[in-house]
Amino acid sequence: MKALVALILLVQLPIHRAAPAAPPPPLGCDDPESEAAAQFVVDYINGHSHHGYKFALNRIKQVRVLPQGPNNEILFLELDLLETTCHILNPTPLANCSVRTFVEHAVEGDCDVKLQKLNGQFTVLASKCHSHADSAEDVRKHCPDCPLLANLNDTDVLATVSSALNDYNSKNPDAYFRLLEIGRATKQYSPVRMVNVEFAVAATNCTLQQAKDNLQACQLLPEDQSNFGFCTATTVSEPSQDFTAECQLYGHQVPALGALPSFPE
Numbered sequence: 001m002k003a004l005v006a007l008i009l010l011v012q013l014p015i016h017r018a019a020p021a022a023p024p025p026p027l028g029c030d031d032p033e034s035e036a037a038a039q040f041v042v043d044y045i046n047g048h049s050h051h052g053y054k055f056a057l058n059r060i061k062q063v064r065v066l067p068q069g070p071n072n073e074i075l076f077l078e079l080d081l082l083e084t085t086c087h088i089l090n091p092t093p094l095a096n097c098s099v100r101t102f103v104e105h106a107v108e109g110d111c112d113v114k115l116q117k118l119n120g121q122f123t124v125l126a127s128k129c130h131s132h133a134d135s136a137e138d139v140r141k142h143c144p145d146c147p148l149l150a151n152l153n154d155t156d157v158l159a160t161v162s163s164a165l166n167d168y169n170s171k172n173p174d175a176y177f178r179l180l181e182i183g184r185a186t187k188q189y190s191p192v193r194m195v196n197v198e199f200a201v202a203a204t205n206c207t208l209q210q211a212k213d214n215l216q217a218c219q220l221l222p223e224d225q226s227n228f229g230f231c232t233a234t235t236v237s238e239p240s241q242d243f244t245a246e247c248q249l250y251g252h253q254v255p256a257l258g259a260l261p262s263f264p265e
């Protein structure tokens, strides 16, 4: 009997201690605290991402709070994110990055995040995100002629990337740039037939001539000296042929948290 009493006390004690004078009101999705937590999470996700584009907060789907003690709580957030047009290496602040529109075949991210708020400081304890594009059928339904996302290994996509990179390198012989990753590609079939690509590049330690002599020896510069850039290119095949390409270099700068994309040789 004594053991049972002790057990009941043990079970009840924490409940008594945790019970505050009045329970805190549940946190709503529009609460400034929820918004601050969500913004922290978005910055965290972008800062830890090595590929693709920065994501912006679309909406907070759900918030749950587990009080842990004074100035200490665990928050569970469910967030809806939208892909922006800024590549992860692009130094433009997120606030200045625009989200993709529906006609660009937008990509959405869903994230479940567990974070701790201790003395006003957030720490992400766990996060799980997955992204998905609007379905091609949905885009087609509302916009029959809109370009649709293409596979990044599509031959037309690869050909356009390779032409654009060759084009850029031949016009800028001082530093030879290599492909880091293809970020996005779309294809459109009517009224024009075209391929659109976006890809990230980085400088190697070679000039164009050195690259022509021995491409194998050209290495990416160390991250802190590197020069990253981002290119867009379009190949039109019908009604008439056309090719345009443009690259923007971000200059020497360390990307957020050393996020250098790895890429297969």
Ligand SMILES: *[C@@H]1O[C@H](CO)[C@@H](O)[C@H](O)[C@H]1NC(C)=O
Pocket: 092, 093, 095, 096
């Ligand atoms: C971002 O937007 C703000 C306000 O519109 C502007 O003042 C600032 O120059 C922009 N920064 C960049 C890097 O574009």
Ligand SMILES: *[C@@H]1O[C@H](CO)[C@@H](O)[C@H](O)[C@H]1NC(C)=O
Pocket: 151, 152, 153, 154
């Ligand atoms: C191209 O990518 C698609 C989708 O990611 C994949 O299913 C397919 O196997 C790839 N094809 C080749 C030749 O790599």
Ligand SMILES: *[C@@H]1O[C@H](CO)[C@@H](O)[C@H](O)[C@H]1NC(C)=O
Pocket: 205, 206, 207, 210, 217, 218, 219
């Ligand atoms: C580039 O770096 C690699 C590895 O450090 C080196 O072997 C190569 O000679 C360098 N190339 C040039 C042109 O400096």
